[in-house]
Amino acid sequence: MSQKNEWPLWEIFVRGQHGLAHRHVGSLHAADAEMALNNARDVYTRRNEGLSIWCVPAAAITASAPSEKGPLFEPSNSKVYRHPTFYDIPKEIGNM
Amino acid sequence: MYAQMVKATGKGVKTREQMDENERHFQDRIDNDIKIEAKDWMPEGYRKTLKRQISQHAHSEIVGQLPEGNWITRAPTLERKTILLAKVQDEAGHGLYLYCAAETLGISRDEMTEQLLSGKAKYSSIFNYPTLTWADMGAIGWLVDGAAIMNQVPLQYCSYGPYARAMVRICKEESFHQRQGFDIMNVLAKGSEAQKAMAQDALNRWWWPALMMFGPSDADSVHSAQSFAWNIKQNSNDELRQKFVDQTVPQAEFLGLNVPDSDLKWNDKKNGYDFGAINWDEFFAVIAGDGPCNKERLGARQKAWNDGAWFREALIVNAEKRAACKQAAE
Ligand SMILES: [Fe+2]
Ligand SMILES: [Fe+2]
Numbered sequence: 001m002s003q004k005n006e007w008p009l010w011e012i013f014v015r016g017q018h019g020l021a022h023r024h025v026g027s028l029h030a031a032d033a034e035m036a037l038n039n040a041r042d043v044y045t046r047r048n049e050g051l052s053i054w055c056v057p058a059a060a061i062t063a064s065a066p067s068e069k070g071p072l073f074e075p076s077n078s079k080v081y082r083h084p085t086f087y088d089i090p091k092e093i094g095n096m
Numbered sequence: 097m098y099a100q101m102v103k104a105t106g107k108g109v110k111t112r113e114q115m116d117e118n119e120r121h122f123q124d125r126i127d128n129d130i131k132i133e134a135k136d137w138m139p140e141g142y143r144k145t146l147k148r149q150i151s152q153h154a155h156s157e158i159v160g161q162l163p164e165g166n167w168i169t170r171a172p173t174l175e176r177k178t179i180l181l182a183k184v185q186d187e188a189g190h191g192l193y194l195y196c197a198a199e200t201l202g203i204s205r206d207e208m209t210e211q212l213l214s215g216k217a218k219y220s221s222i223f224n225y226p227t228l229t230w231a232d233m234g235a236i237g238w239l240v241d242g243a244a245i246m247n248q249v250p251l252q253y254c255s256y257g258p259y260a261r262a263m264v265r266i267c268k269e270e271s272f273h274q275r276q277g278f279d280i281m282n283v284l285a286k287g288s289e290a291q292k293a294m295a296q297d298a299l300n301r302w303w304w305p306a307l308m309m310f311g312p313s314d315a316d317s318v319h320s321a322q323s324f325a326w327n328i329k330q331n332s333n334d335e336l337r338q339k340f341v342d343q344t345v346p347q348a349e350f351l352g353l354n355v356p357d358s359d360l361k362w363n364d365k366k367n368g369y370d371f372g373a374i375n376w377d378e379f380f381a382v383i384a385g386d387g388p389c390n391k392e393r394l395g396a397r398q399k400a401w402n403d404g405a406w407f408r409e410a411l412i413v414n415a416e417k418r419a420a421c422k423q424a425a426e
Contacts (some may be wrong), residue, residue: 005412006206009199026262027196029205031408032415043189046182047269066136 009058010036012043014050022054030055098220098244099152100311100383108318109325126327131257134200142326147201149328150259151208154194155219158212159393161187163227164236172230179276180233186269193262200258213398221379222309224387231284231291231298237277239299239306242344245270246336247310255327278347285351292352299348300356307371308379310337342368 007029013022025044030036036055045053064072080086089096112120118137125132132138161184168184171177195205211217222240227233248270252263284295311333314320323329331339341360348355359372381387 005409006204007408007412026193026265027199028192031411032418035411035415042185043192046185046189063135066133 007031010040010055011058011061012036012040013054013056014040014044015052016049017051022052025049027058098156098247098309099149100218100220100309109321123325126255126325131260132255133257141322142328143201145323145326146256146259146328147198147203150194150198150201151203151211152218152220154191154198154208155212155217156223157187157191157194159219159223159397160240161191162393162396163223163225163389164233166227167230167233170230171233176233176280183237183273183276186273190266190269193265194259197256197258197262209401213394213401215385215394218383220309221382221387222305224382224389224393225301225305226389228301229294229298231280231294232302234277234280234284234295235298235302237273237275238281238347239277239302239344240309241270241273241277243306243309243340245274246340246343247331250330251328253327253330259328281351281353285353295351296353299353303356304374304378307337307341307374308376308382310334310340312376312379338368341371345369 008031009027010030010033011027012025014025015022028036028039028043030039033055037053040053040055044050076082110119112123115123119139122132122136122138122142132142164180164184164187168177168180171180195208198208199205208217212219227236245267248263248267252260252267254260254263281295281298284291286292314333320329320332345355345360357372359370361370362368363370382390385391
């Protein structure tokens, strides 16, 4: 069982019928892109879950590192004024 | 369960004082229901235990296709055949979701396959029993998938993100499995005397192995205590088994079938059924490789892997060739 012959890993994204963006659903192994697409159809859309599939070689994904969580995401924590709830709208105005 | 013999590593659960800073931070996240993801720091024991648990679970899904696959070509109607085919295909999918989840922990698919084929890895004891009649398709869907659901529903909320997400997909698909099984039993139980006898015979043979699926009592096990603390196990084996019995006995009564246990009796005090002693010698023998079909099951997996070798290699060569052609054309 030679390790080097293992088919590469692909990450699979599926867009459903309700107009939402493609969503990561899982991964699978396939020899090439065409096979990845065929397998993705069988593995991840057996119940009408999607109208479109993206297959991305797992090796091609650049991911943020967990250790950078602080520097990357903390700055947005302090910017409460970016949320609509930061502002008090007078009652007389009603919904805004 | 589908992973019956997972022993968490480590000697009991550490107190907060015994933990180092990483471990404390990790435990805090689990206690606050924040999912652990593949690239996050985790204790070696957590990684090792999960690799074992998830791969055992995956192997069970894959080997679990064999007993039912046995009846696809002999299903009584075309409709039953398409249903069974879809069910078995789902189980293949479950195996694949779970292998991928295990891979995120740093074990390769080939390594897992190797562990299964060499007999080193375990899979659920239940799949080492033979499927002798069509009624066994009913009993398996109703009892085996029913028992699996009991264990898989809480796992949707376990601490490891990739495992939890795989369980969400799986649970969505399982309820069809149990219902189609019950439906087979229901039709047989309402059929001719011979059909009813066939359903009863299947229940007789599958009842005790189904109860064994939950594994031996683990209320006092240190391994379980660790798995509870890590939130990769949420209920004791006995707790789930009791729940299964309480849920299933009334269903058997509805079918007009007898549960093969003379000690089975409703207990008002505990608001559940008392039931007879399980033959754990049989369970340990089956897990160790001495069940009625262990050799056959592993043999079938080995044959599939070996017979497919040329195909896997050819596809890789073909992919490389096409990539080279494409590059040359650019
Ligand atoms: Fe399954
Ligand atoms: Fe199932």
